[in-house]
Amino acid sequence: MGGPLLNRSRYIFSMAAVSAVALTTQLPGAAAQNGAQPPDTIAARVLGCAPCHGKEGEGTQDVYFPRLAGKPAGYLFNQLEAFRVGRRKYPPMNYLLEFQRPDYLRTMAEYFAGLRPPLPEPEPSVVSADLLKHGETLVTRGDYQRNIPACTSCHGQSLTGIEPGIPGLVGLRSKYISAQIGAFRYGTRSAPEPDCMQLVAARLTEQDVTAVAAWLASRPAPANLSPAAKGSYALPFACGSEPQ
C-alpha cells in the first residue's frame, strides 16, 4: 500500500502545482487541492452503494434492495460480475459496474462479506397462519413429492448461507425474496450452469413463493450471522455457482 499511497500524494502535489500555475484566481477548486482527500479505504470507495444498500451493507428502508453484509464473498462477487457483464439484469447496477475491473469487484465483495451490522427487525407477517406454516415446511423440509429441496439444505440450517457461493436468506424482506425467485423462474436472473435456483424456482407455485418469502422474512436473527464453512453440507444437487 505504501507505494501507491506515495504515488498518490505525489500525484496530488504535482496536480496542485500544475493547477496553481495554469489556473488563475478564477478557480476556487485549485486552492482546495492542497490536501483534502477522501480516506484511502474501501469503505469510502463504495459509498456509492450506500443509498440503496446502507453504509455497512445492512440494507435500507426500500424493501427491494437487499442486505449485502455478511453474505459469502464468492456469492457477492458472482453477482457483481453478473451485473458487470449484463447476465443479471438490473440497469442501475449494470450501469454502475460496467467499467470496473474484476479485481475491484472482488475487493468490494470481500469488504461487504466481512461486515456484521445487526439484522433488521423481523418483518410483521401479512399472510395467514396456514400460509406461514406452509412456508416454514418448504424452507425447513422441502416437498419430497414435488422434488423441492428444503431451502436449508443449501442455504444452511441457520439460513446464513455457505461459503463461498451460497447466500444467506436472513435479513431479506419478503418482496425482495419473491422478486428474486420470480426472476429465476422467468430467466431475468440466472447463474452458471447447472443453474440450481432456476430448477427449484420452476417447481414452486405462486403460493409457495409467497409462503416461503413471508416465513423467511419473519425469522428472528440467529446468534451467529456468519455463513457456514465451505463443504459443511452435501448439496442435494449440483450447483454451478457452488463448486463442491
Next chain:
Amino acid sequence: MMVLRSASLMIAIAIVAASVAPARAQSNVSTAPDIVHRGEYLARAGDCIACHTAPEGKLFAGGRAMPTPFGTLYSTNITPDPQTGIGNWTADQFYQMMHTGRSPDQGLLYPAMPFPSYTKVTREDSDAIYAYLKTVPPVRQQNRQHDLRFPYNNRALIIGWRTLFFNEGEYKPNAQQSAEWNRGAYLVEGLGHCGMCHTPINALGGSSESQAFQGGLIPMQNWYAPSLTNNKEAGLGDWSIKDIVDLLRTGISARGAVYGPMAEVVYNSLQYLTPEDTRAMAVYLKSIGQGSPPPKVTSNIPRTEGRLLLSLGKTVYDQHCASCHGKNGEGMPPNYPPLAHNQSIEMESAVNAIRMVLNGGYPPGTDANPKPYGMPPFGQTLSDDEVAAVVTYIRVTWGNRGVPVSAADANRLRSAPLD
C-alpha cells in the same frame, strides 16, 4: 424517386468498381510480430472492441445490439473465420472498407461504423490492424440481420447520407503545426472517432464537418457529448496538458472525471495509449478549445420559481453533497470532482448533471485508478423537485454561470436508458 435512387446506386457502384485497384496478393501485408503488435495497439486506439464484441461474447465476433433512432443495428464478426468473419478479405478490401465504407461486395456500410473518421487512417495503419485481426482466434458466428424500420432499411438511402456527410480521404498533416499536434489530430479525428459523439447529429443521423466537435446529445443514450471546441463545455483550451492527459488516461483529473459513454472509451481504449500519443491528443484538443463565450442562454423558469429552487437546492446540497464536493463546490480532486467552475455543470445542456444526480456513477477502472471512488445514485431518495433544485443550485452558485432546470427536466431523464 425509387428509380432515381436505384440509378444513382448503380452509378455509384460502377464508379467505385472502376476506381478500386485490383486486390493485391495478401502476402504483401507483413504479419511480422511487431506489425501485429502495432495493429493491436491501433485497434485499441480505434476502440473496435466496444462494438464488435458482445457482452460475454467472443472477442470481435460481433453481434452487439446497437439501438439507433432508425432501428437496431448488430455489429459484425471481424474475426478471421472465412465463412462468417473477414477471413477471406484481402488487405485491400479491408482498407477499402475503412477508407470508403464499402464492404468487399461493394455493399455500403451503415455509418454506425465510423468510416467517416476511419477514412483518415493511413494505409500502413490499416494494414497493421488487418494483420492483427488475422491473428485473433476465428469464431464461427453468423452476423445478425439489422432490424431497421422502414424506410431506413433501404440501404440505397446511405448514398444520400454519404453525399451529405461523408468526405473520403486520409489525414493531411497541417504543415503549420508540430508533429505532435498532427499526431494528436490524426488520432482524434481518425481512429479515435471522437467526432461521432462530440459533433451535433441532425435528424438524418449525420454530422456536418462545419460543426465538428461542437457537441451534441447522443441519440438513444440521452447523454450529452459536450463540445470539444467551446471552453464553456468540454473545450479544453484553458486546461493544462497534464489535466487533459490525466482525464484521458486515468478517467479522473483535477478538473473533472469521465462517466457514462466516455467512461467506456477510457476503459476500453484511451487508457492503453502510450504517454506520447495521449499527450499528442491533449495538445491537439487543447488547441481546438476556444475561449469565445457561448451564445447567451436564457432560462424559461420564472424568477420566483428560480429563487425557490435555489433555497431548496442549498438545503439538499448541504445535506447530501457537501460532505464530498465541499461547502463551496471545491470537491476533493481528483477523486471527488470539483463542482465550482466545472464546465460540464455550467454548460447549456443540464442533461449530464441531472443524470449524475439521478443515477450516480463510477469513473472507469484504469491502471492509474484501479479502484475508483463512486458517486451514489439519488434517483430513489430525491424527488423531481429536489433533483431540479440541487442541480439548479450547483449550476448557479460559486460563480457558476449555468441556468436553472425544472422538475420536468429531471423527471424526463428518470426514464433515460442506462444500458
